[in-house]
Amino acid sequence: MSIRQPINAVCFQADGVVHQIGMAWRYSTRDPYAVILEFRYSDKTCVEYHFARELLRDGANSDCWKGEGDILVRRSGNHVEVVLKNPEGEPPLVLAFDRAEIKVALVKMGLMAPFGCERGYYDLDQEIATYLGVAS
Numbered sequence: 306m307s308i309r310q311p312i313n314a315v316c317f318q319a320d321g322v323v324h325q326i327g328m329a330w331r332y333s334t335r336d337p338y339a340v341i342l343e344f345r346y347s348d349k350t351c352v353e354y355h356f357a358r359e360l361l362r363d364g365a366n367s368d369c370w371k372g373e374g375d376i377l378v379r380r381s382g383n384h385v386e387v388v389l390k391n392p393e394g395e396p397p398l399v400l401a402f403d404r405a406e407i408k409v410a411l412v413k414m415g416l417m418a419p420f421g422c423e424r425g426y427y428d429l430d431q432e433i434a435t436y437l438g439v440a441s
Contacts, residue, residue: 306417307333310410312402314387319396326400332358332414337423340414342387354389358414361385365407380404 309331316326331341340358345351356376364371364378365385371378377388384401391397418426 307331307335308413308417310413312406312410314400314402315384317399317401328400330410332410332417334418334426337418337426340410342389358411359420361407362411362420365404365411 309329311327311329314326314328315323317323326344328342328344331343332339338357338359339355340361342354342356343351354376356372360372360376360378364387365380368380370388375390375392377390379386381401383404385404385407387400387402389398389400
C-alpha cells in the first residue's frame with residue numbers, strides 16, 4: 306500500500322530568493338520506516354530525498370532541529386521547516402511546509418503502518434532476496 310500527496314513549499318534560497326515549489330510526499334508500507342520528498346527542477350530532473358518518517362514526525366512537533374546529516378526538521382509556528390543539505394557542497398535548500406498539511410500526511414502514514422509497528426510491515430528476507438536477485 307502506498308500514497309503520494311502533493312504539497313506546496315516555500316523555498317528560501319541562499320541568495321535570498323523566495324519562491325513556491327510544488328512537491329510531493331510519498332510513503333509505502335513496503336518501506337514503512339521511510340518517507341520520500343520529491344520535486345522536479347525546471348529541466349524536469351526529479352530529485353528525491355529519503356528520510357525517516359519518525360524524523361518528520363519528531364521535527365514537526367519540536368521547536369528544536371531534529372536530525373543529523375543531510376536533513377533537518379523543526380516546527381516553526383504554523384510551518385514545518387525542512388533543510389536539505391546537498392552532498393556536493395552547494396548551499397542547503399530551506400523549505401517551509403504548512404504544518405497542518407504535514408500533520409495530515411503523518412496521520413495517513415500512521416493509518417497505513419502505525420508508528421512503532423513498522424517491523425510488521427517490513428519483510429527483510431524479501432528485501433535481501435530482491436537485492437541479491439534471488440526469488441523467494
